[in-house]
Amino acid sequence: MAALAYECWTMKLNRSKLYQRVAASIADGIESGRWATGTRLPGERDLAEEYKVSRPTIREAMIALEMKGWIEARHGSGLYVTHRDSQGGLREDALNLDIGAFDLTEARILFEGEAAALAAVSITAEQLAELDGIAQEMSDPAVANAALFDADHRFHIAIANATGNAAIRSVVEYLWDLRTRSPLCANMFDRARRNGVNPRFDEHRPILDALHARDPHGARSAMRRHLRGVVDDLLEATELELLERARHELDARRDTLARRLEIGPD
Structure with missing residues (x-):
């Protein structure tokens, strides 16, 4: 399967x-x-x-x-x-740069939303404890960005694993692999990281709360809400990068103009 x-x-x-x-x-x-x-x-x-x-x-x-x-x-x-x-x-x-981050995240909304709902009714106490530990890592302000992304990955894979369905876990792992294997997708997430978009614990807390409550509808909604936020962050980050690059170019032009204006008769 x-x-x-x-x-x-x-x-x-x-x-x-x-x-x-x-x-x-x-x-x-x-x-x-x-x-x-x-x-x-x-x-x-x-x-x-x-x-x-x-x-x-x-x-x-x-x-x-x-x-x-x-x-x-x-x-x-x-x-x-x-x-x-x-x-x-x-x-x-x-x-053909493979798929972009928006298509990928849309697929994650579909698959991971349902995975969260299924996990809510089948997750074990040990698996909840594992998610609590990962969430604790993500909430630590001293954790470096690379570690945050690793924790984010482990959090989502742990939820897929909690479904007890090997096919679901394989699909979710595949979607996560595409983040780095697809050139366009990797480029877009790199742009977002350069603009300060990092995994945040507060975005994952509602998912964890719904899993603890064993609430499948709440878990599905929380996961979808979180991933729609990823889409919004990507839109904002890529737009900000364009504006920032333009600002640097304008600053460089101003500096050049200022230097030229300094040249002249005493």
Whole structure:
């Protein structure tokens, strides 16, 4: 059953992904001259409306194009075209950076929400004690970021293990592996970490409380709430990074201008 779960996920991931189709279409627009090199792309909301997709999908497409060198953030006003390919645009398969953090987290909401509900009715006292210990680690302000991420991983895997279902545990482990195995996903989580997004104990406490109460509905809701918060954090962090990079560029330009203005007759 676990092998079947892996096979199903592999087949799904090998299909063309929505962010790839959007990114390839934008690259075609750049190549056809709709957006010339140096021009600003439309805003995220406008692109989402044009392509009839969500903001997270547009964000993943933009990061994929940025990773491939087609666009960049600058001037504090958005994303600008930096590249045109005389070979005829960018194929979808050339944009295959596996899946992004938003798609991954959406899958986690589905799987881990149900895993938490099942765990609530089957978890043992020993497994609750294990989760309490991990939660204690996460609540320690002296714990380094790397250790926090390790504790976060162990917390979620422990819940999957508490379901008593090997296939569920295998799927949850696979989803967590994708965080580092998928280039686009790893890039997005790295951006979030650089902007101070770390696992927080207060986000996990409601999950743990529901498990102690052996409340499947509460555990499901708490897990889904927590993971929706991850999506919100990722959206904010990737947006903040664009703004921060633009701010650094503006500061550099101001410094250059100040130096130039100092040159002149005494």
